Amino acid sequence: xLKVEQNPLFLSMQEGKNYTxxxxxxxxxxxxxWYRQDPGKSLESLFVLLSNGAVKQEGRxxxxxxxKARLSTLHITAAVHDLSATYFCAVDSQFKGxxxxxxxxxxxxxxxxx
Amino acid sequence: DTEVTQTPKHxxxxxxxxxxxxxxxxxxxxxxxxxxxxxxxxxxxxxxYSYEKLSINESVPSRFSPECPNSSLLNLHLxxxxxxxxxxxxxxxxxxxxxxxxxxFGPGTRLLVL
Numbered sequence: 001x002l003k004v005e006q007n008p009l010f011l012s013m014q015e016g017k018n019y020t021x022x023x024x025x026x027x028x029x030x031x032x033x034w035y036r037q038d039p040g041k042s043l044e045s046l047f048v049l050l051s052n053g054a055v056k057q058e059g060r061x062x063x064x065x066x067x068k069a070r071l072s073t074l075h076i077t078a079a080v081h082d083l084s085a086t087y088f089c090a091v092d093s094q095f096k097g098x099x100x101x102x103x104x105x106x107x108x109x110x111x112x113x114x
Numbered sequence: 115d116t117e118v119t120q121t122p123k124h125x126x127x128x129x130x131x132x133x134x135x136x137x138x139x140x141x142x143x144x145x146x147x148x149x150x151x152x153x154x155x156x157x158x159x160x161x162x163y164s165y166e167k168l169s170i171n172e173s174v175p176s177r178f179s180p181e182c183p184n185s186s187l188l189n190l191h192l193x194x195x196x197x198x199x200x201x202x203x204x205x206x207x208x209x210x211x212x213x214x215x216x217x218x219f220g221p222g223t224r225l226l227v228l
Contacts, residue, residue: 033216033217041221041222042204042219042220042221042222043157043204043219044219045216045217045218045219048215048216088156101162101170101172102157102159102217104156105156106155106156107156
């Protein structure tokens with residue numbers, strides 16, 4: 001059974017600081033996704049990582065994937081208040097070999113304070 | 115247009131009621147999904163439709179009945195729900211039913227069962 005673990009689950013940062021969220025998963029997968037969710041809102045796709053060594057950047061967020069270590073990181077550079085949200089990583093379990101089945105981590109609730 | 119729409123936004127129902135949730139997308143996607151998200155928890159997959167056929171049912175109780183009338187529309191029929199079924203119900207769609215690409219999520223229906 002695929003398990004996805006994120007840490008930390010809660011992160012309080014000061015504006016301007018850097019930090020990294022980690023996502024570990026338990027079985028082989030070649031696809032990993034990062035989503036953002038604001039309180040009471042739906043999920044917004046941030047990154048899709050499709051191969052070992054993949055790195056993607058958007059603004060102050062950068063995501064990377066190491067399939068050998070079964071680890072993805074979401075790095076936040078010079079945090080600003082607008083980044084406050086819950087961030088989920090999700091792994092495609094390739095359920096039954098056909099359709100994907102996203103298994104989500106528990107989420108990291110990020111709070112950026114002045 | 116990368117929008118998935120869901121109606122209603124909010125729904126309050128009694129345990130003896132029958133109601134339906136509706137999801138629509140016009141991106142030409144052929145895979146559609148229902149997720150359930152309890153407060154402060156990650157989304158959990160309920161059903162997957164691929165090319166209008168049910169391909170994944172994650173052991174969901176029969177009081178939840180999905181329906182995919184066409185490739186753009188996905189319904190979730192609710193009957194005799196329990197208070198513990200109160201949650202945010204998210205619909206998502208993706209490009210095709212074979213390989214999971216990015217799933218685009220709708221805004222969700224917040225359901226309260228009294």
